[in-house]
Every structure is written in C-alpha cells, then in structure tokens.
Amino acid sequence: MIRQPAGVSLSSLINPENIIFLDGKPSKEEAVRLLTEKILPRVSALISRKALFDRVAEVEKLNPVLESGFYIPHAKFPELDGFHAVLGILPEGFADPVTGLKVKAALLLLSPHKPAFFQRHLNILSLLSQTFQPELIEKLAALKDPAAVCSLITGK
Amino acid sequence: MVVNPKYKQVFVLSTAMLSFISFWKASAIVLCDFGSSAFYSGGIAMRAFGPAFPWFILGVMLFSGVMLGVYTESCIMFTRGGLYIVVREAMGKVMAKLSVSALLLDYTLTGPISSVAAGLYLGGLFDNILPLLHINWQVPSRAFAVIFALAVTGYFWRENIKGVEESADNNLKIVSFVAVVAVILIVWSGFTLYHRGFTLPPFTPVFTDEALGWTVHFPWLKAVGLVGIMMAFGHSVLALSGLETLAQVYREIEDPKIENLKKTVVIIFIFSILFTGLLTFISALIIPSDLIAGKYAENLLSGLALELHGPYWARLFMQMAVVLSGVLMLVGAVNTSFVGANGVLNRVADDGILHDWFRHLHKKYGTTHRLVNIIAITQILIILISRGDIYLLGQAYAFGVMWSLTFDTLSMIILRFKKRDEEREWMFPINIKAGNVYVPVGLFAILLVLLTATGLNMLTKKIATIGGVLFTTTFFTIFHISEKMNEKKAQLYAEDDESDEKMNLRREADISSVLPELTKDRCILVPVRNPNNLVHLASVLETVEDENTNIIVLSAKITSGIQIGGGEAMSDEDKDVFSAVVLLAEKYGKTVKPIFVFSNNPFYSMAQVAQAAGADEIVMGVSGSTGAEVQMERLAMAWGMLKKPDAPAKHVLARVVWEGRQMTYQLS
Numbered sequence: 001m002i003r004q005p006a007g008v009s010l011s012s013l014i015n016p017e018n019i020i021f022l023d024g025k026p027s028k029e030e031a032v033r034l035l036t037e038k039i040l041p042r043v044s045a046l047i048s049r050k051a052l053f054d055r056v057a058e059v060e061k062l063n064p065v066l067e068s069g070f071y072i073p074h075a076k077f078p079e080l081d082g083f084h085a086v087l088g089i090l091p092e093g094f095a096d097p098v099t100g101l102k103v104k105a106a107l108l109l110l111s112p113h114k115p116a117f118f119q120r121h122l123n124i125l126s127l128l129s130q131t132f133q134p135e136l137i138e139k140l141a142a143l144k145d146p147a148a149v150c151s152l153i154t155g156k
Numbered sequence: 157m158v159v160n161p162k163y164k165q166v167f168v169l170s171t172a173m174l175s176f177i178s179f180w181k182a183s184a185i186v187l188c189d190f191g192s193s194a195f196y197s198g199g200i201a202m203r204a205f206g207p208a209f210p211w212f213i214l215g216v217m218l219f220s221g222v223m224l225g226v227y228t229e230s231c232i233m234f235t236r237g238g239l240y241i242v243v244r245e246a247m248g249k250v251m252a253k254l255s256v257s258a259l260l261l262d263y264t265l266t267g268p269i270s271s272v273a274a275g276l277y278l279g280g281l282f283d284n285i286l287p288l289l290h291i292n293w294q295v296p297s298r299a300f301a302v303i304f305a306l307a308v309t310g311y312f313w314r315e316n317i318k319g320v321e322e323s324a325d326n327n328l329k330i331v332s333f334v335a336v337v338a339v340i341l342i343v344w345s346g347f348t349l350y351h352r353g354f355t356l357p358p359f360t361p362v363f364t365d366e367a368l369g370w371t372v373h374f375p376w377l378k379a380v381g382l383v384g385i386m387m388a389f390g391h392s393v394l395a396l397s398g399l400e401t402l403a404q405v406y407r408e409i410e411d412p413k414i415e416n417l418k419k420t421v422v423i424i425f426i427f428s429i430l431f432t433g434l435l436t437f438i439s440a441l442i443i444p445s446d447l448i449a450g451k452y453a454e455n456l457l458s459g460l461a462l463e464l465h466g467p468y469w470a471r472l473f474m475q476m477a478v479v480l481s482g483v484l485m486l487v488g489a490v491n492t493s494f495v496g497a498n499g500v501l502n503r504v505a506d507d508g509i510l511h512d513w514f515r516h517l518h519k520k521y522g523t524t525h526r527l528v529n530i531i532a533i534t535q536i537l538i539i540l541i542s543r544g545d546i547y548l549l550g551q552a553y554a555f556g557v558m559w560s561l562t563f564d565t566l567s568m569i570i571l572r573f574k575k576r577d578e579e580r581e582w583m584f585p586i587n588i589k590a591g592n593v594y595v596p597v598g599l600f601a602i603l604l605v606l607l608t609a610t611g612l613n614m615l616t617k618k619i620a621t622i623g624g625v626l627f628t629t630t631f632f633t634i635f636h637i638s639e640k641m642n643e644k645k646a647q648l649y650a651e652d653d654e655s656d657e658k659m660n661l662r663r664e665a666d667i668s669s670v671l672p673e674l675t676k677d678r679c680i681l682v683p684v685r686n687p688n689n690l691v692h693l694a695s696v697l698e699t700v701e702d703e704n705t706n707i708i709v710l711s712a713k714i715t716s717g718i719q720i721g722g723g724e725a726m727s728d729e730d731k732d733v734f735s736a737v738v739l740l741a742e743k744y745g746k747t748v749k750p751i752f753v754f755s756n757n758p759f760y761s762m763a764q765v766a767q768a769a770g771a772d773e774i775v776m777g778v779s780g781s782t783g784a785e786v787q788m789e790r791l792a793m794a795w796g797m798l799k800k801p802d803a804p805a806k807h808v809l810a811r812v813v814w815e816g817r818q819m820t821y822q823l824s
Contacts, residue, residue, distance in 0.1 A: 125796065
C-alpha cells in the first residue's frame with residue numbers, strides 16, 4: 001500500500017465522476033483536449049474556456065510522458081483554490097511522439113498557482129507517479145467501469 | 157512493478173585527488189621535502205665557505221619564513237597554482253615555461269641529493285656498527301651511497317608507475333618521529349654544551365677557490381662584506397628547496413582552507429628553524445671544525461649524535477635514531493620529487509605545452525608512465541654522474557631553487573599591479589597603498605635579495621650554472637616544440653583518440669558499486685550540468701560539514717534508449733563539468749564524489765541516485781530553460797515513479813538554488 005503524503009489523498013482527487021474512457025486511438029493532443037473538455041464544467045466559473053485550453057495546450061508540450069507510460073499534463077491557475085483532476089483510460093493507448101512510450105492512462109491536473117499550494121501540488125504529482133506503475137495501468141486499461149477503476153486505484 | 161530506468165554507464169572520477177587533509181598532514185608533506193635538507197645543507201655550506209656556515213643556514217631558515225609568506229599569498233590567489241600558473245598569469249607562457257624548467261631541475265635533483273645523502277648516512281652508521289659485529293667489510297661510503305640511491309630511485313620509479321599515492325599519513329608519522337629524535341638531540345646537545353662549554357662559530361665566511369667560481373676572474377668582486385654575505389647565502393640556499401611543495405599541496409588542504417594554510421606555514425617555519433637551523437648551529441658548536449670538514453662532511457647530524465657527551469653505546473643508539481629518521485625523511489623526499497615533478501609536468505600538460513605522447517597513461521595503472529620514466533632515468537643519470545658526491549649535487553641543486561623563488565616573487569609583484577582589483581585575503585606585509593594598488597615594498601626587498609643571490613650564484617657555482625642552463629634549456633625546448641605541435645594539432649581539428657584517458661576516471665556498470673564508498677552520516681546530491689553555473693554547488697560547499705556529509709556531484713548525459721552497455725564515452729564538455737567541480741571542491745577544501753551517468757532522463761538519474769544513496773538533500777541549480785518550478789515538478793514525478801512502496805519513510809529536502817534565492821520542497 002502506497003503511503004500518502006500529508007494533505008494529499010487520491011480518493012479526494014479521483015472519483016468515478018471524473019474518469020473517462022477514451023476509446024479508439026486518439027493522438028496525444030486529442031487525448032489532452034478530451035480531458036480538458038471533461039474538466040471544463042468544474043472550473044468554468046473561474047476560468048474561461050479559451051484560457052483553459054490555451055494553458056493546457058501550452059503545458060502539454062512541456063510535460064513529458066513518464067517512463068512508466070503514465071502521462072500527467074498539469075497546469076496551475078491563480079484563479080483556483082483547489083485541485084481538480086480528470087483521469088483518462090485509453091484501452092488501446094497512444095504512442096508518445098517524443099519518447100515512443102505507449103500511454104494508456106493520462107491524468108489532467110489543475111492546481112492553484114499560489115505558493116501555499118505548491119508543496120501539495122508537488123506531493124500530488126509524486127503520489128500519482130508512484131501510484132500509476134505499468135502493472136496498474138495495464139489492469140486499468142482492461143476495465144470498463146469508472147467505479148472499478150476508482151476502486152482499483154484507491155483500494156476502496 | 158516499479159519502473160527502474162537503468163544507466164548505460166556510470167563514470168566515477170577517482171576520489172583520491174578529492175580527499176582533503178589537515179594542516180598537520182600538509183605540513184608533514186612539505187617538511188618531508190623541505191626539512192630533509194637539514195641532513196646535508198650544513199656539510200655542503202661548510203665545504204664552500206668554512207666554519208661560518210651555521211649562521212647562514214640559520215639565516216636561510218629565517219629567510220624561509222619570508223618565502224613562506226610569498227607562497228602564502230600566491231597559494232591564496234591560485235588554489236591550483238604552483239610556480240607555473242603564477243608565472244603564466246604574471247608574465248605569460250614563455251616565462252612560465254622557463255620558470256617551470258628551472259623548477260623541474262629542483263624537483264629532479266631532490267631525488268638524487270636525498271637518496272645519496274640517505275646512503276651516506278647509512279654508510280656512516282655501518283662503518284660504526286659492522287666492526288662491533290666483527291664484520292670487517294670495507295664499503296666505500298660514496299659507492300654504497302650510489303648503490304643505495306639507485307635502489308631507492310628504482311623502488312619509487314616502480315611505485316610511481318603503479319600510481320601509489322603519496323601518503324600524508326606516512327609523512328606525518330615520519331615527521332613526528334623525526335621531531336622526537338630532534339627534541340632528544342636538542343636536549344642532549346644542551347646538556348653537552350652545558351657540560352663542555354662552547355664557542356660561537358666565526359661569522360666571516362672563508363671561501364675556497366672552488367666556491368668562488370668565476371668570480372676569481374673579477375678582481376673587483378671581492379668575497380667580503382655584503383658581497384661575501386650574499387655569496388655565502390647563495391651557498392646555503394639549497395636548504396630552501398621544497399617550498400614549491402606547499403603550492404602543490406595547498407589544493408589538498410581541508411576547509412577552512414586559508415586558516416589551515418596559515419597554520420601549515422607556521423608549523424613549517426617553526427620546524428625548519430628548530431630542526432634545520434638550530435641543529436646545524438648546535439652541530440657547529442659541538443663538533444670540532446676539522447671533523448665537520450672531514451669525517452662528518454657528508455653526514456653532519458650523525459656526527460652531532462656521535463660527538464655528544466655520554467657513553468659510546470648511547471651515542472651509537474642516538475646515531476642509529478638519527479640515521480633512521482634521516483633515511484625515512486630523505487627517502488620520503490625521493491618520492492616527493494617523483495610526485496612533484498610528475499605533478500608539475502601534468503600541470504604544464506594541462507595547459508597544452510607538453511605533447512600528448514608524454515601524457516600517455518599506463519594501460520594497467522593509469523599513470524603518466526612516460527613522465528615517470530623520464531624523471532627516473534634523469535635521476536639515475538644524475539646519481540651516476542655525481543658518483544655519490546653530495547657537494548656536487550648540492551651545488552647544482554641551488555640553481556633550480558633560486559630561480560624558482562625569484563620567478564615566484566617577481567610574479568607576485570607583477571600581479572599586484574596586473575590584478576590590482578582582485579581582492580586578496582592575505583598579502584605579504586609592508587605595502588603602500590597608492591590609488592587601488594598596494595605597492596609591495598616588502599616583496600620588492602625580497603626580490604632584491606633573491607636577484608643578488610641568484611646573480612652571485614650564477615657566478616660562483618660553475619657546475620650549477622652550466623648544468624642548470626643546459627637542463628633548463630632542454631626542458632624549455634621540449635615545452636616549446638610540444639606547444640607548437642599541439643597548436644598545429646588544434647588547428648587541424650584532429651580527433652584525439654585517447655581523450656578518454658586524460659581524466660582519472662573509473663567506469664562502473666551500475667551506481668550500486670559506488671555506494672559503499674559513501675560512509676558519512678549525511679548525504680547531499682548536487683546535480684550539475686553547466687560548468688559556468690555551479691552557484692548551488694558552491695553554496696553547498698560553503699555550508700556543509702565535511703566530516704559528516706557526503707556530497708555526490710551528479711552529472712547526467714542524456715542518451716536515447718535505456719539499454720546497458722552502449723560503450724559511450726565522455727565528451728570534452730562533460731569533462732569540463734568535472735574539471736570545474738574539482739576546482740570548486742579544491743577551492744573550498746571539501747570532499748566531493750563526482751559521478752557521471754548516461755541516462756535517458758536527468759531527473760530519473762537524480763531520483764535514482766538520491767534514493768540509492770539515501771540522500772538527505774538534493775540541491776539543484778536553476779535551469780534557464782524551464783525554471784525552478786518545472787524542475788521541482790519533474791523531480792517530484794521522477795521521485796514518485798521510482799519510489800518503492802516499501803521504502804522507509806524519509807523526508808528529503810529538494811532545493812533549487814540560484815543567486816541570492818532558493819526554492820525548497822520536501823520530497824516524501
């Protein structure tokens with residue numbers, strides 16, 4: 001069982017409502033766009049659609065795919081006061097054009113761009129990287145139900 | 157399964173050069189060379205200008221304090237300095253080549269004069285002991301000295317080819333033993349003088365024709381008054397040999413570097429006054445002049461032991477102790493001459509004025525064996541040519557010593573004007589501030605003394621002048637031709653097939669083989685990439701305690717793929733990073749463990765090495781392309797990805813440091 005850093009829990013970040021299955025073979029950009037569409041309603045009161053898509057597209061170029069095949073596009077917004085995430089499961093996956101790594105799970109993370117939240121932001125990135133190891137990703141890719149995905153990740 | 161990106165290759169810079177020593181050990185290394193002249197300088201000076209010699213040896217030892225001051229200022233200015241660097245900075249490469257050629261004569265002759273002196277002391281002891289054992293062997297002392305000197309030189313030739321490092325621990329033991337023997341000698345001498353009374357030696361030197369050299373052809377140049385004093389000073393100055401070792405050893409002195417350098421200098425000065433100066437003086441008070449000139453001319457301190465007041469058996473034991481201490485110290489000086497000459501030549505080679513042929517590393521031992529061979533062969537030839545005549549060796553020796561000191565002092569004066577804006581943490585005293593220049597009145601006075609003594613030495617010591625000029629010219633020519641060849645090579649952009657071998661590197665398949673070498677309580681990982689951006693490393697070196705903290709300096713080169721065994725080599729740029737790291741570590745006198753890895757991701761390398769080594773802290777420099785926040789994010793992701801679920805809970809502080817600022821994050 002992975003020990004979770006103080007102030008960070010996967011169950012508060014990932015629930016069945018923010019898990020989507022991206023069937024087919026979307027490209028990396030398409031996958032990120034779909035995840036952004038999914039998260040937009042939760043932050044639209046604070047961030048405009050354009051600002052969100054522009055910023056995510058910008059960081060998408062900066063954020064590398066992890067060696068484990070897990071991808072965490074993440075962006076920070078000064079308007080936010082909490083963390084928001086959407087997990088995309090890609091049963092067929094896409095090949096990262098930079099590394100060639102096969103990506104079957106991607107999580108879009110939006111964090112507050114405030115000094116008080118930076119430590120937690122980093123803890124979340126670290127915890128996600130630790131959790132989403134290749135074996136788990138393969139198991140997740142085989143699932144069809146968001147609740148089952150959530151349960152496998154959080155152990156609840 | 158936890159993803160575990162592997163390194164293709166791990167290069168570890170040999171740590172031998174990056175371990176730092178206390179001021180006691182630094183003093184011992186210098187004294188093994190500098191102090192060893194006590195065993196022969198008195199006898200040589202006596203032969204040159206008679207019974208006045210102890211005044212001048214004592215005077216030279218007092219003058220050593222002044223020269224130690226000059227070296228202190230130059231060491232502080234150039235951590236990895238020495239005569240070559242100092243002269244190059246002050247007067248350019250041509251003069252630097254000339255000065256280092258003279259210095260090489262000093263180092264090269266240190267071996268033969270020390271080994272022959274040790275042989276003469278041993279021979280003198282055997283002359284006393286063998287009859288007591290009813291062994292009636294008559295071994296001519298000089299023949300024995302030559303055989304012994306050849307054996308010692310051969311031994312250290314082999315050892316230096318094998319790359320056995322000069323051991324500061326051994327030097328400290330030797331100097332400690334010598335100090336104990338010296339104290340006993342001084343106390344016993346005091347008792348003897350109290351019992352017998354004494355007469356002070358005359359102050360006026362009386363030169364032999366041989367010691368006057370070419371000055372006999374200049375009737376106006378009388379060896380009296382101040383000229384006579386300077387001539388006698390020149391004949392005694394060989395006792396100053398070994399000061400350059402201070403410049404060589406400074407880079408190894410531990411933090412706080414300048415304070416420890418000052419302590420080292422004080423210890424060397426006190427030891428030299430008491431050991432070389434006082435014992436030589438006491439010898440002249442106790443031993444009759446005719447015995448100094450005859451029986452004990454080549455083993456003065458043995459003579460002192462044998463002429464003390466007391467039973468013969470006790471004096472013989474004292475002689476044994478003196479000879480043992482002398483042999484240990486003198487033999488240590490032979491090794492110092494190999495290490496010093498090799499070090500100076502390597503320093504010169506770093507600057508491109510020695511052809512790569514000379515720098516070829518031994519296939520098995522990784523040492524610059526061709527340089528060691530040249531040093532050894534030259535020393536053996538000198539021993540054979542001298543035929544064990546310590547006076548002859550002493551005459552030649554002074555040439556290199558005098559010119560080295562003169563070049564160093566002149567350079568320090570020039571640097572006062574040339575580098576007038578450079579802040580100096582210590583300056584040789586007696587300065588007059590004029591604008592932004594500290595006019596070095598004290599240094600000018602020293603230079604005047606040195607130039608006078610050097611000029612007179614050139615006239616009085618025929619062999620030294622002829623031999624010295626020949627030797628210096630030969631090495632200067634070798635340096636000059638090498639430099640021209642290297643320049644042509646650089647213009648052709650020729651590939652250097654052996655560039656890999658120039659740095660003292662060890663290749664490992666995996667980081668785990670390095671971990672047992674990290675024995676201290678704490679561990680800090682400092683990733684580096686740009687040799688011009690090491691502010692973060694400097695901040696770590698400035699603040700950490702060397703005794704309880706390992707500092708791993710990690711340089712990762714990005715290569716695609718993650719398979720092992722790619723056989724990659726380090727580029728010149730990679731080596732530049734290592735060189736900058738080593739220089740900085742030397743500046744602060746703190747030990748670092750530089751590690752170079754080939755990796756597919758620098759942050760994975762950091763995380764993996766830090767987790768494997770159990771690092772308490774990771775200190776990064778800021779990246780101009782991504783910025784500190786992105787660096788932290790990538791490290792956090794790499795850290796999490798590589799972290800084993802069962803890993804013990806440990807908080808690791810990650811810091812990004814740049815000029816005047818830092819960002820911290822607690823990895824967990």
